[in-house]
Amino acid sequence: MPTGTAIRDVREQLFAAAERVLLRDGPSALTSRAVTTEAGCAKGVLHRHFTDFDAFLAELVRDRIGRLDGQAAALHASAGTGTVAGNLTVVLADLFTSVAVAIVGLIIYRDGLRARLREDTPTGVPLLTDATAMIASYLASERDLGRIVPDADTGALAPALVGAGHLLYADRTSAPPEPEAVQKVVATVINPVLQPPAPR
Template sequence: MSPRGVAIPDLRERLFAAAERVVARDGAAGLTSRAVTAEADCAKGVLHTHFAGLDEFVAELVLDRFARGARRAEGLGALVGRGTVAGNLQEVADALLDSLPPAVARLAMTRAVAAMHTQEGIRSGAPAFDAIQGSVTAYLEAEQLAGRVAAGTDVGTIALALVGTVHHLLMTRVPAGDEDGDRPRGGSGASTARLVSVLLGAEPGTGA
């Protein structure tokens, strides 16, 4: 265990990664501050030293993963003219779906205080799905100028449809082994692959 009073490098990410492991192993009910710090091999009080409570911690975890997704979407700009348009979009969609375990996403929705903190963070400018949509739109506009997306294609609507679908799947997937309901289960990449094909495949010259 890390000694008391010694700074822990990358503490936030260490705690976030530990929380994801706890949820993956024990389910949402197993996520407690003590379980997280034990998994992270930290002193018991570390989480409450840096976060107001478990709800704020869950919200910050979700916001951190949204920001990671936004950074991944920004990387689309470096892919203009490379690979295929559909393939590049699919890689980003898959990365977004992998950015947050289904059980953690459900926690952020079902814990009212965590949901409130998450929304407050987004309203305050934390990068989330609006930023991701903007990056996808900018990428498609650049590919349109390069001739790989047909002139006249409504790239803004394509970006909205893709990001909206990813958001829906990310926030409604049922974790593996959860028998509750008929919502989409993990491994939803096939759904986004079909969507990308529909959005781009109907347009000539997409490079898909």
Template sequence: MSPRGVVIPDLRERLFAAAERVVAREGAAGLTSRAVTAEADCGKGVLHTHFAGLDEFVAELVLDRFAHSARQAEALDEKVGRATVAENLQSVVLALLGALPPAVVGLALTRPAAALRTREGFQAGAPAFDAIQHAFAAYLKAEQRAGRIAADADTATIALALVGTVHHLLMTRVPGRGEEPETVIGRLLAVLLGGSPPAAP
């Protein structure tokens, strides 16, 4: 255990990652402040020293993961003209699903006070699905200008369909059951980008 009074580097991320492991292993019911600090190998009071309580902690975890996901989506602009449009989008969508595991998203749904704090964070401007959708649309427009997407493709609707599918998978996916996300997203992109020109050799 970390010695009392010693500053722990990246404490927030350490606690967030510990909470994700606890929920993945024990479900939302197993998430307590003591379970998180024990998993993070920290003192029992550390979580309450840095957060007003478990509900604020859960809200901050969800907001942090959405912000991280939005940054991943925004990084698509660095992939314009590289690989294929479908490959670039699929890699980011799968990364989003990895950064927002269903167990974590479900946390806020099972704790009304955490859900309220999360909504307040989004209303205050924290990145959410709209930021991810905007990043998808901007990337698709750039690829369209580059001639890698059909000129008449509805990039805004493609972005909306992708974000809607991500939202659906986050809310309903049960790991190990049903089709793998790679299969679902690959099939969706084949339909959405069916008229796109092939990648440059």
């Protein structure tokens, strides 16, 4: 890797390499040597930018959590449009890409990484906890718009949706679920709290 390369480029190269190893070989294969070999650079490059491997993995997870901001903005903008179930089906499919599912598995697999991330997320599983907050905020907006009943418990609905969604997508060796399967799960959770249509 040429000297003078911007640190952001190095970070992104290493993060992308880590994701490839994680997707291909699983969390047990993710080592600093595997990442630098995949990235095509010397092992010392990683340790020049991160204090240790768990610090690198923590930054990888934080970077991927930061990408939820765009999804959250799009979901918030969808409030009041389309259908609530349709909007949630789309966001769950966007949320549970193969990389996100693999990262959740990595967090669960590595105790040292989980301990680092506790600084940011004291409870729950990072990424899933952030996704739950995003969906709860969206549901609250839909409730304010009158599309969900006023007494709907968004704090209970959001983790039910995220948990069910994660179970649908969790098998990284199989094809992702069909949209109809995701729609069915979303409808099961959401339909009881949807505001009935106004009589004509």
